[in-house]
Amino acid sequence: MTMINYINASLEIWGCVMSGVVALCLLVSKRVHDARNRLYLQMLAFNTGALFFDMLALFFRGHQGDFFWLGVRAANFIAFSCNYLLMLTFVHYLTEYLGQRTAVSLVALRISRIICALSLGLVVLTQFFPIFYTIDAQNVYHRADLFWLSHAMGMVCLFLCAGLLCRHRAVLEPQEKAGLWAYIILPLGALLVQIFIYGLILLGLVNTISLVVIFLFLQAEQGRRLAEQENQLTQSAISIMLSQIQPHFLYNTLGAIHYLCKSDPDQAQAAVDDFATYLRGNMDSLKRTTPIPFDQELDHVRIYLSLEKMRCDEKLNIDYDLQATGFLLPALTVQPLVENAVKYGVGNKKGGGTVTLSSREYPDCYTVTISDDGAGYDPYATQADGRTHIGVSNVRDRLAAMCHGSLSIESSPGAGTTATIMIPKGDGK
Numbered sequence: 001m002t003m004i005n006y007i008n009a010s011l012e013i014w015g016c017v018m019s020g021v022v023a024l025c026l027l028v029s030k031r032v033h034d035a036r037n038r039l040y041l042q043m044l045a046f047n048t049g050a051l052f053f054d055m056l057a058l059f060f061r062g063h064q065g066d067f068f069w070l071g072v073r074a075a076n077f078i079a080f081s082c083n084y085l086l087m088l089t090f091v092h093y094l095t096e097y098l099g100q101r102t103a104v105s106l107v108a109l110r111i112s113r114i115i116c117a118l119s120l121g122l123v124v125l126t127q128f129f130p131i132f133y134t135i136d137a138q139n140v141y142h143r144a145d146l147f148w149l150s151h152a153m154g155m156v157c158l159f160l161c162a163g164l165l166c167r168h169r170a171v172l173e174p175q176e177k178a179g180l181w182a183y184i185i186l187p188l189g190a191l192l193v194q195i196f197i198y199g200l201i202l203l204g205l206v207n208t209i210s211l212v213v214i215f216l217f218l219q220a221e222q223g224r225r226l227a228e229q230e231n232q233l234t235q236s237a238i239s240i241m242l243s244q245i246q247p248h249f250l251y252n253t254l255g256a257i258h259y260l261c262k263s264d265p266d267q268a269q270a271a272v273d274d275f276a277t278y279l280r281g282n283m284d285s286l287k288r289t290t291p292i293p294f295d296q297e298l299d300h301v302r303i304y305l306s307l308e309k310m311r312c313d314e315k316l317n318i319d320y321d322l323q324a325t326g327f328l329l330p331a332l333t334v335q336p337l338v339e340n341a342v343k344y345g346v347g348n349k350k351g352g353g354t355v356t357l358s359s360r361e362y363p364d365c366y367t368v369t370i371s372d373d374g375a376g377y378d379p380y381a382t383q384a385d386g387r388t389h390i391g392v393s394n395v396r397d398r399l400a401a402m403c404h405g406s407l408s409i410e411s412s413p414g415a416g417t418t419a420t421i422m423i424p425k426g427d428g429k
Contacts, residue, residue, distance in 0.1 A: 008201040012055040015208035016050045021183040022215050036100070039093040043086055047211060050082035051204045061140055062073055072139055073127060080123045080132070080150065086207065087157045088116040090183060093327065094161050097180070101171035119153045143198060151191045158188050167192050183210040201306030256311045278303045291328035291403050294359065294368070298325070301335050308342050315352030316342065324361035329368070329423050330402045333395045337370045337407075337419045340392070345374025345417050353416075357390070365425055371418040399423075 023044045026037060045132040057075035060068045098104045126132045130144040169177060186257050190206040257275070259267035278300070305318050338355065346353040353374040360367045392409065399405035404424055411417035 009055045009058050011205045012051040012058075012201070015051045015204050016048050016055075018208050018212060019044045019051070021297060022212060023048075025215070025253075036093065036096045039089055039096060040211075043093060044212060046082045046086035047204070047207050049206070050079050050086060053082065054079040054201065054204060063139060068139055069135075072135055072141065076133065076135075076141065077123060077127060080126075081120055083154070083203065083207075084116050084119045084123075087154050088112050091157055092162055094164055095381075096170065098164060098168045102168055104164070104168065108164050112157045112160060115153050116158055117356065118397060119150070122150070148195050152380065154390045155188060155191055158184050158191075167396050175217045179214045182213040182217075186210045208427075214377060253372070260310075272308065274303050274306055278307060292327055292331045294325050294327050294334075294366075297329060297334050300332075301338050304335055304338065305342075305355070312352065314341075316346055316354070317354040319354055319356040321356060321358035324359045324366055327361075327366040327423055327425075328403065329405065329421065330395075330398045332405075333399060334368055334370065336395055337393070337421075340375065340418060340419070341370055341372040345372035345376065348375035349373075363425075366423045368421040369415065369418060370420075373416045376413045376415045376417055395421075 004377055023041055026041060026044075053075040057072055060071040060075060091109050095104055095106065095109045126144070131146050132150040133144050134142050135145060136142060161180075165172075165177070165180055165184070172180070184397075186206045187210060189201060190202040193202055219314060256272045257268050261270060305316075309316050309318065334357070339359065341355045346355060353372055355370070355372045358369045358371075392407070396407040399407055399421065404426075406422045407419065408422070409417065409419045
């Protein structure tokens with residue numbers, strides 16, 4: 001090999017190593033479940049393939065024998081094909097990335113697929129006719145007259161990507177724009193240079209640098225967004241806690257305990273212990289970032305209901321029908337719904353009513369149902385203070401975020417309310 005080919009091969013080995021390191025970082029971070037990250041891993045794989053087989057082609061060139069004859073042709077064919085597939089995957093990646101923020105047309109992706117299919121077909125024909133390149137009798141690679149077309153195909157895809165970025169620039173942060181534009185501008189420059197300067201292999205090196213830039217800029221942005229989501233979950237937990245310790249509940253419970261201090265000191269002492277345990281449970285829930293056993297949530301619910309039963313006495317009846325308890329769910333998901341049943345259902349019905357708490361196990365999930373035969377209400381109606389009923393939106397968000405669960409509520413005035421929590425078995429046990 002010539003000195004320039006040794007330099008090219010060294011740069012391509014470096015590119016393979018860098019692509020492998022970035023792929024390993026992504027796999028270790030356990031973010032490969034996202035469709036966008038899976039596409040990014042495919043980009044790394046195609047880039048590594050293009051670099052590796054182009055490097056093999058450099059080593060095979062000029063050597064005689066059937067092995068080297070086949071090696072040069074196979075390596076060049078795979079290297080060209082990987083570059084086209086890499087470009088197509090980037091268009092798909094960009095479409096997916098923007099599609100998570102706004103509605104994105106699939107026209108650019110469809111055109112790129114046609115271009116990729118056409119390019120791969122021409123690479124196949126090149127093995128028989130001198131379209132993009134030829135291999136001479138000495139097993140040496142040469143550009144053909146239409147070599148420029150092989151690069152022009154990729155440039156069209158890059159221009160389509162540029163159009164997508166310009167159209168949807170408003171939904172991206174500055175560092176996201178920088179990372180995505182890097183993968184358009186740098187490869188575009190490398191393609192232009194390679195068309196006019198023979199012997200210098202820049203595209204593989206530039207693709208690697210662009211992928212690293214995407215990883216640094218976009219993964220940093222993803223980390224920032226995850227931090228924001230965690231902060232929102234924390235604020236949500238605080239909001240739940242505050243909604244649970246409503247002034248009316250505090251005043252009424254303390255008033256009942258005050259009355260018991262004179263009429264039944266032993267029961268008053270037990271009520272104080274329950275009240276302290278209830279408050280401590282709410283505070284502890286703020287520290288919970290993972291689901292807890294249903295039994296633990298159930299203990300908190302029992303304490304709350306015992307306090308309400310102490311206040312309401314005959315107006316509140318409680319029925320437990322628990323046929324499944326061996327699963328996990330986010331802290332403070334059942335208790336807010338039970339409080340809704342007491343406050344808006346039984347509490348607003350003349351003569352009171354019954355709150356029923358039941359749980360079931362099914363082949364694919366667990367369910368927890370909180371129902372009452374009270375006054376009923378519109379679960380999505382806004383209250384006089386501008387808020388929805390206690391904890392409904394927070395419970396629904398935390399179920400989805402922490403265990404892919406869901407919350408459904410059926411209620412109408414005068415007909416009672418039924419709230420059902422569903423926990424998938426794959427996430428909730």
